[in-house]
Amino acid sequence: MIPILPVPKRYAWGSLDRLQTMFGDGDTSVTQGSGPLAEMWFSAHEQLPGGTPMASDALIREESCGQGEEKSRSAEGDRNIGVRRVALPDLLKQNPEGLLGRVASRQWGPMLPYLLKVIAVREPLSLQVHPLDFEARRGFHREEDAGVPLQAPDRSFRDTRGKHEMVVALEPFAASVGFAPIARQIRALRSVTHPLPQRMADILESGEPSTPRIDAMMPESARVWSQTARRVFRAFALAASYGGDIGTVGLLDAAAGCVEGNAERLMLSNAMRAAQSFPADASALCLLMMNPVRLRKGESISIAPGTPHVYLHGLAAEIMTNSDNVLRAGLTVKYRDLPNLLRSLNAMPTPPAAPYVVGDRAFGIAGRLGGDRVVGGLLGGGRVVGGGYADEGVERAGMALYHPCVDEFSLIYGHVDGGRVAEWPLPMLAQDRPRIVVCVKGAVQCRTERPGGITDAVLTCGKAMFVPASDGLLRVVGYEKTGGDILLASTGI
Numbered sequence: 386m387i388p389i390l391p392v393p394k395r396y397a398w399g400s401l402d403r404l405q406t407m408f409g410d411g412d413t414s415v416t417q418g419s420g421p422l423a424e425m426w427f428s429a430h431e432q433l434p435g436g437t438p439m440a441s442d443a444l445i446r447e448e449s450c451g452q453g454e455e456k457s458r459s460a461e462g463d464r465n466i467g468v469r470r471v472a473l474p475d476l477l478k479q480n481p482e483g484l485l486g487r488v489a490s491r492q493w494g495p496m497l498p499y500l501l502k503v504i505a506v507r508e509p510l511s512l513q514v515h516p517l518d519f520e521a522r523r524g525f526h527r528e529e530d531a532g533v534p535l536q537a538p539d540r541s542f543r544d545t546r547g548k549h550e551m552v553v554a555l556e557p558f559a560a561s562v563g564f565a566p567i568a569r570q571i572r573a574l575r576s577v578t579h580p581l582p583q584r585m586a587d588i589l590e591s592g593e594p595s596t597p598r599i600d601a602m603m604p605e606s607a608r609v610w611s612q613t614a615r616r617v618f619r620a621f622a623l624a625a626s627y628g629g630d631i632g633t634v635g636l637l638d639a640a641a642g643c644v645e646g647n648a649e650r651l652m653l654s655n656a657m658r659a660a661q662s663f664p665a666d667a668s669a670l671c672l673l674m675m676n677p678v679r680l681r682k683g684e685s686i687s688i689a690p691g692t693p694h695v696y697l698h699g700l701a702a703e704i705m706t707n708s709d710n711v712l713r714a715g716l717t718v719k720y721r722d723l724p725n726l727l728r729s730l731n732a733m734p735t736p737p738a739a740p741y742v743v744g745d746r747a748f749g750i751a752g753r754l755g756g757d758r759v760v761g762g763l764l765g766g767g768r769v770v771g772g773g774y775a776d777e778g779v780e781r782a783g784m785a786l787y788h789p790c791v792d793e794f795s796l797i798y799g800h801v802d803g804g805r806v807a808e809w810p811l812p813m814l815a816q817d818r819p820r821i822v823v824c825v826k827g828a829v830q831c832r833t834e835r836p837g838g839i840t841d842a843v844l845t846c847g848k849a850m851f852v853p854a855s856d857g858l859l860r861v862v863g864y865e866k867t868g869g870d871i872l873l874a875s876t877g878i
C-alpha cells in the first residue's frame with residue numbers, strides 16, 4: 386500500500402468548508418490556501434506542461450533517498466527512513482504489471498484507467514457535455530495542430546480519451562441530467578413568459594427549422610436523427626447561443642407559481658438555481674429541457690458521453706475514465722466551446738441512468754434479482770426509483786458496489802463498523818487490480834497480505850492509499866468504536 390495525496394482544485398463553484406474539513410486533518414499542505422475548494426483528485430492523469438498538477442503524489446518510504454528527493458526524515462530504530470514524493474504516473478511506468486495488474490496493464494498500458502474525485506458543489510457547475518473517445522482524439526489533435534498550448538484556458542481537449550462518469554452522493558446532491566420527455570420540456574418552457582422560451586417551445590412542438598445559423602451547427606450525423614432529436618437540438622442550441630440578458634431570474638420567479646407537475650416544478654427550481662448564479666446567462670433556460678435529479682446519500686447516476694448535465698449542489702464522489710475533457714456551453718467563467726459541445730451532444734430525451742448496483746442489505750427500492758445482485762433502475766420525474774441505498778442510509782446498509790457499463794472503473798462505497806471487517810459486495814473487485822481507497826468519514830484500518838508479509842495502515846478521514854494489484858486482497862476493518870466510511874475505486878474488469 387502506498388499513501389497518496391490528492392490534488393486540490395480550486396474553482397469558484399466549490400465549497401468553503403466541506404473538503405477543507407474532510408481533508409484538512411494532519412497534512413494541511415493538501416487544503417491550505419484560501420477560497421473555495423471544489424474537487425480533490427486521486428489521479429494518475431498525465432501532468433500538463435507548465436506544472437499544472439493533475440496527478441496525485443505517491444509517498445514512497447525508502448531507507449535512503451536520492452539528493453533533492455528527500456522531503457522528510459525520521460529515525461526508525463537504527464534505520465533512517467525517508468519519504469520520497471513521486472508523481473503517480475511515473476511510479477506506474479516503473480512497474481505496470483505489478484502495480485496495475487496483468488489485465489489492466491495489457492488493456493490500457495502503463496496508465497491508471499480511472500480518475501477518482503470528491504467534489505463539493507456550492508454553486509452550479511457549467512452546462513456541459515463530455516466527448517466520446519473518437520471525438521476526444523479528433524479534438525485533441527485538431528487543437529495540437531492549431532498550436533493551442535495544453536494548459537491554455539481556451540483549450541477544450543486536454544487528452545485523447547472520452548469521458549464516461551459516475552456520481553455517488555455522499556450527501557444530498559442536486560443536478561440536471563439529459564433531456565426530459567419532450568412534453569415535459571414544453572410545459573416547463575411555456576410557463577415562462579418571454580419570446581425566447583416560447584420560441585423554444587414552438588420549435589419543440591412544430592419541428593420548424595430554427596435559423597440557418599443553428600442548423601449549420603448540427604453535426605453530420607444529424608441527417609439520420611429522429612425528428613425529436615432535431616427539435617431538441619434546435620431548441621437547446623437557440624438558448625445556449627443566445628448571448629443576451631433576458632432577466633431570467635425574474636421570469637423564472639414569475640413562472641414558479643403557475644407551473645403544474647412535480648417534475649416541471651423541479652425543472653424550474655433547478656433553472657432558478659443556475660440563473661441566480663449566472664443572472665445574465667440565458668443558457669439557464671436549457672435546464673427547463675433537462676431531467677431534474679435529486680440523489681440521497683448512497684444513490685448514484687451514470688453520465689455517458691454526450692449527456693448534457695449541470696451539477697447544482699451537494700457533496701459526491703465522482704469516478705470517471707481517465708480524462709479531463711469537458712465541453713462547456715454556459716453557466717461558467719471558464720472557456721465555452723459550443724460548436725464542439727453540439728458536435729458531441731446526445732439530443733434524444735433519455736431518463737437518467739443509474740449504474741448497476743450490487744450490495745448486501747443495501748437496497749429497499751429496486752428489489753433483488755437473485756443472489757446478492759440488484760439492478761439499479763432508472764430515474765424518473767426527478768426521483769430515484771431504483772438503485773442506491775434505501776432510506777435508512779449508508780450507516781445501516783453496509784457496502785455497495787456501483788458498476789456502470791464500462792470496464793475502466795467501479796466504485797465501492799459504504800460504512801465499516803468499529804472492529805468489523807468490510808464485507809465486499811463482490812470480493813474479486815478488491816484484489817488483483819489497481820485500487821485507491823479513501824476514508825471519507827471516521828477511521829478505518831487497511832490490511833493487505835502477500836507472500837512478503839502483512840501490511841497494515843490506519844486511514845483517518847481524508848487519507849488515501851494506492852493499493853497495487855500485487856498487494857492481493859485488501860481488507861478494511863472499522864477503526865475504534867465508530868469505524869468509518871470508505872470509497873474503494875477499482876477497475877471494472
Ligand SMILES: O=P(O)(O)OC[C@H]1O[C@](O)(CO)[C@@H](O)[C@@H]1O
Pocket residue numbers: 396424509510511512513550696703711713717719
Ligand atoms: O467546468 P466546470 O464547471 O468547472 O466543471 C468541471 C467539472 O465538471 C465535471 O466534468 C463533472 O461532470 C467534473 O469531472 C469536472 O472536473
